[in-house]
Amino acid sequence: MVIYGVGLLAFCFLVGQFIGESLGRFLGIEANVGGVGFSMILLMICTDGLQKRGLLPVPTEQGILFWSTMYIPIIIAMSATQNVFAAFSQGFMALLVGVLPTLLLFLCIPVIIKLLSK
Amino acid sequence: MEILPKLLSVNALIVAFLVVAVVTWISSVISVKILKGRVPGAAIAIIAGLILAFFGGKWTGGNKGISDVSGLAGFALLGSGMLRDFAVVATAMGSSLDEMKKTGWIGAISLLMGVFISFFPAVVIAFAFGYRDAISLTTIGAGACTFIVGPVTGAAIGADSSVIAISIAAGVFKSVFVTIFTAPLAKFIGLNNPQAAMAYGGLMGTTSGVTAGLAATDPKLVPYGAMTSTFATGVGCLLCPSICFFIIKFILGQ
Numbered sequence: 001m002v003i004y005g006v007g008l009l010a011f012c013f014l015v016g017q018f019i020g021e022s023l024g025r026f027l028g029i030e031a032n033v034g035g036v037g038f039s040m041i042l043l044m045i046c047t048d049g050l051q052k053r054g055l056l057p058v059p060t061e062q063g064i065l066f067w068s069t070m071y072i073p074i075i076i077a078m079s080a081t082q083n084v085f086a087a088f089s090q091g092f093m094a095l096l097v098g099v100l101p102t103l104l105l106f107l108c109i110p111v112i113i114k115l116l117s118k
Numbered sequence: 119m120e121i122l123p124k125l126l127s128v129n130a131l132i133v134a135f136l137v138v139a140v141v142t143w144i145s146s147v148i149s150v151k152i153l154k155g156r157v158p159g160a161a162i163a164i165i166a167g168l169i170l171a172f173f174g175g176k177w178t179g180g181n182k183g184i185s186d187v188s189g190l191a192g193f194a195l196l197g198s199g200m201l202r203d204f205a206v207v208a209t210a211m212g213s214s215l216d217e218m219k220k221t222g223w224i225g226a227i228s229l230l231m232g233v234f235i236s237f238f239p240a241v242v243i244a245f246a247f248g249y250r251d252a253i254s255l256t257t258i259g260a261g262a263c264t265f266i267v268g269p270v271t272g273a274a275i276g277a278d279s280s281v282i283a284i285s286i287a288a289g290v291f292k293s294v295f296v297t298i299f300t301a302p303l304a305k306f307i308g309l310n311n312p313q314a315a316m317a318y319g320g321l322m323g324t325t326s327g328v329t330a331g332l333a334a335t336d337p338k339l340v341p342y343g344a345m346t347s348t349f350a351t352g353v354g355c356l357l358c359p360s361i362c363f364f365i366i367k368f369i370l371g372q
Contacts, residue, residue: 013207024352030270033352036203036325037345040210041218047211067208071340072160073138074205075330077197079167079297081183082326083290085175090287093247094261097284098291101239101262105321106299108231109307112317116224 005063012043126189134192141166161301161334168294206329206344213341214312221313225346228320229353236262236323237362240288252367254281258288260358264324265289267354274359293327300331309335312342319343323350
């Protein structure tokens with residue numbers, strides 16, 4: 001059943017968020033630390049384990065796949081709800097602070113990849 | 119005559135489904151017919167979303183982009199952090215845990231580099247614009263990490279609300295910049311494999327920018343970038359009000 005897949009996804013999501021929130025609390029900061037990451041690892045472990053035992057029928061899988069394909073539409077909606085106007089009304093310095101360091105970061109990617117291949 | 123406004127507000131989420139579908143369709147037509155496939159449809163749709171957000175904020179004076187326009191409130195739910203994270207987690211199915219383990223340490227290094235390479239250049243820019251106190255400089259520097267790290271840091275060290283506003287704006291600019299420029303820059307920086315996507319996610323940090331940028335580049339890379347970027351806000355919130363703040367205070371002798 002499709003809902004089993006959605007339920008499994010929801011379970012992994014909530015457990016991961018709980019770990020992320022707890023880790024943030026433990027570190028004394030007001031932020032979720034890695035919640036999505038923990039959820040993802042849990043989902044990978046669960047689906048992998050179920051698949052190997054033949055317990056992940058196609059409909060269940062589709063319950064998860066549906067949300068994975070809804071990802072881009074959700075991102076489009078997210079872009080449309082960013083506070084873009086306020087960002088522009090903060091002026092030129094905010095633009096520079098947002099963009100110049102980010103350009104440096106882009107340049108660092110090939111450096112890190114080179115490190116990786118050694 | 120009042121049937122339509124009521125219909126739209128009661129069924130806000132469904133309206134958002136329809137509008138996003140139409141935006142996606144128009145974007146894919148523009149991508150194929152006008153731009154001959156040089157820019158992916160998803161990238162155009164995401165940029166269209168940002169433009170809608172700009173005008174939504176301009177017309178309504180609200181802070182949630184197009185979702186403040188009456189009848190389009192459903193965008194706030196469809197584009198919420200909850201659904202975004204839910205869908206991002208779903209993309210993990212079928213990606214390789216081994217791949218992620220193999221580059222775990224690169225992820226950790228890129229997270230640390232991401233915070234420092236965002237923070238210090240941003241502090242230099244703020245300094246050049248006349249800011250001299252450690253609290254304001256640190257808050258603006260933190261804004262260059264993500265638009266959450268800025269206000270969290272500012273609140274923690276007691277920054278002025280106008281400075282916090284600047285740090286949020288800087289974070290939003292970063293997110294927009296990463297969203298738009300990831301796809302065109304991808305081939306120059308070798309962003310075409312899971313390892314590179316993990317390094318990229320950790321460096322950039324902004325989850326919204328990273329996930330949108332990768333969606334426009336290659337959706338297969340999304341889970342790898344998301345995996346590392348989800349830690350970035352936490353690492354930024356940890357380092358900026360502590361180590362980074364102390365370093366700035368030390369340099370300025372305050």
